[in-house]
Amino acid sequence: MATTGRHTQLLRGVLDLCLLAVVDDGPAYGYEMTKRLRARGLSIVGDGSVYPLLGRLERDGLVETYRAASNGGPPRKYYRTSADGRRMLVDGVSEWRATRDAIDTVLNPVESEV
């Protein structure tokens, strides 16, 4: 239970980056992004969904939207990274890597002792 809680907490800080990363792969609509995340081994929907997060990215101008017909389905709202979103993604990934490295430095000795 505690592990699940920590997992959620850890994810919360980088979910926007993860979502931006899959949006940066190419324009996609909501469900498509859920599938992309899952294909990369990240199932964030256990604790929520991508929609509110997409809404926040849209509000903050980090993604742009447009409507287009989907394959055989109704017109969908597609998301793509904006210039600000791209900058934020690059900066965020740098921050993440620096943080991850710092934490690894602290935790790696523990891992080697176990």
Next chain:
Amino acid sequence: MARDEGCHRHRLESRGVGGVAVSRFVKECRREWKRLRVPDSVANEMAADLTADLAEAEAEGASPEDVLGSSAFDPRSFAASWAAERGVSQPPTARVGSPPRWWPIAAIAAIAVALVGALLLIAPKPGFHFQIGSSASGVTVVPHSSFRGPPPGLAAHASTLADHVHELGGLILIVGIVAMIATLVWIWRSRAGGGSGWSSPSAA
């Protein structure tokens, strides 16, 4: 534990009714967006996207939970969260979780109406007491022994009037009681919030 049972039940319902569950979910979302005064154009757009995504997921054999996670069990929180993150919601006119501001006035008015009705109902009849009894020759009016009373015609008229006042009192009392019950139900529903107690989406 209780939440798990609720989730399990909802999951079964979702699988059992398919598209009906989707439309019910979207309908609940729309209701929440309306309450939050989300512009119709935005609400329509979100509802259309959600419906299309859930339909696609269903066609692929995925459940609403696969798309929405735990939010699939709480359409109102999901809808509120989505609208808030998009910055398209406004404070609702009547806040959920608390009764409307005018409830004390409604409650006092209902009690006052019931009291008036009760007073009219128990109000004594005119000072000249009489009995109506039947005899072989028909209806006879028998005045109280200590009071000769008004003329029989006037007494009968007063009696009829008193009966009408009593009937009116009973009617007003019933209206007052119904109003009190309605006010209590309204307060209770306002406190309950009219939605489910499922949790809000936390990951997003």
